[in-house]
Amino acid sequence: MVCFTSYALLFTPDNARSTIRKTSCVATRCHLSTVTLKELKQFKHRINPEERQGAYGYYFIRPLSLYVTYFxxxxxLTANQxxxxxxxxxxxGAVCLAFPSHVMRLLGVVLLQFGFVLDNVDGEVARFRKQVSVTGKFLDVVGHEIVIPFMFFGLxxxxxxxxxxxxxxxxxxxxxxxxxxxDMSAMYHEAAQLLETKLDQSYDYYAKLQSGNGSELKIYRRKNEDSAIRMLYALFAYxxxxxxxTVLIILxxxxxxxxxxxxxxxxxYVFLVLYGILLPIRRVLTIRRLVQGRETERKYVALAGLLRNKSSK
Known part of the structure; x- marks a missing residue:
């Protein structure tokens, strides 16, 4: 249907092109509404190889998300929905955690876990429907930045x-x-703003900042995913x-x-005390590392270098 539409639009009057597009969209929706589990299982892009979710996400959430994606x-439903x-x-789920009732708190962790399943489903729907977009990624990140603090507040x-x-x-x-x-959001935001001024040929604050030897430019990156430190850091993340x-509420x-x-x-309560002390310390240490390493400037130089390499090709 997609190939037919692309060729038909070349030889169709303007007033009829919108009708063909609508027909194509209707046909696509009809196909998606009749998709089978077998088709979904055989879809090779269902799982994003760049996503790292550990054993829990791979062995428990991914098999479950298949059926939720199917429905x-x-x-x-679109990926953004x-x-x-x-x-x-x-x-x-976070609101339910604010109640002292065991039933409500159990319901809270169930809703949080279901939200994590949907966190996988939106990507699967986006790839299957070919709706992958920067806006979708933005909504996904915003969702995490809302849910995680609410979870701690509710607890x-x-x-x-x-x-x-x-x-x-x-x-x-x-x-x-x-x-x-x-801290990370501010780093990328400032680097992007500086790059935007450079592209607009406006005042370039870091015009004289040179990357020098490429091997000397060390952009802030996560440590080895398999390292003990990285695994310890993961305990403080979603x-x-x-x-x-979830385990503590069950206990x-x-x-x-x-x-x-x-x-x-x-x-x-013990969990809140530990994380209420350790998370601020971790964030302060990260900010200190970003400032001492001048990571915003380095990120800006790296982005500008990528654009230069693109334009020179």
């Missing part, structure tokens, strides 16, 4: 209602706020934090809070 395609549903599911409020300890809210706020990647919360449902030195303690 999403049959319902005619799935991303919005992912965010709503995560926020709803803190829930722990307060459960134990009556106000500091749980404080630690929940600290963990939620410093889980935001504002989805590891969500999975830890709280089975075992009552312990009393230590006259204070009631729960696994979630």
């Amino acid at each position: 999403a395609l049959r319902l005619g 799935v991303t919005v549903l992912q965010t709503l599911s995560g926020v709803a 803190g409020i829930g722990a307060y209602f459960q134990l009556g300890r106000f500091e749980a809210i404080v630690f929940g706020f600290l963990a939620g706020f410093f889980s935001l990647r504002f 989805p590891a934090t969500m999975n830890i919360v 709280e449902t089975i075992f009552p809070p312990a009393v230590v030195g006259g204070f009631s303690l729960s696994p979630v």
Whole structure:
């Protein structure tokens, strides 16, 4: 149908081209609404090889996301619509965590986990429907930046209602706020703005900044994915934090809070204290590394160099 449409548009009057396009779109939607599980399983681009989600994502979430993707395609949902549903599911789960009821908190982690499934589904739908876009990636990142802090906020409020300890809210706020990647976002934002001024031939603040020897230019990159430090860092990132919360909520449902030195303690409370202290420290260390390494300037030089290489070819 796509090939037919592309050729037909060349030999069709302008007033009839829109009709052909509509016919093609209708046919595409009809095909997607009748897609089979076998077709979806055989679709070689269903899984993005660049995504690293670990054993949990590969062995548990991916098989489940296949069936959710199937229903999403049959319902005619777009990738961006799935991303919005992912965010709503995560926020709803975070709100449920704010209730002291075990049932509500269990519902909260179920909704958070379902949001993670949808986080895989939106990419699968985008690749199957050929809707991969920068806007879709943007929505996906924004969704994460909303859900993760809300999860910590909800945990803190829930722990307060459960134990009556106000500091749980404080630690929940600290963990939620410093889980935001504002340092990395600022680095890329400033590098992009500087590059934009260069392309517009406006004032170029870093006009004299040279990359020099290519081997000397070390852009900020993640450490080896298999290193012990990287694995430790992963415990402070999504989805590891969500999975830890899931386990802790289940433990709280089975075992009552312990009393230590006259204070009631729960696994979630201990988690909030640890992450409320360690996440700010981690973020400060990252900012320090970015500043000392002048990573914004280096990122700008790298982007400008890529454009120069492109234009010279």
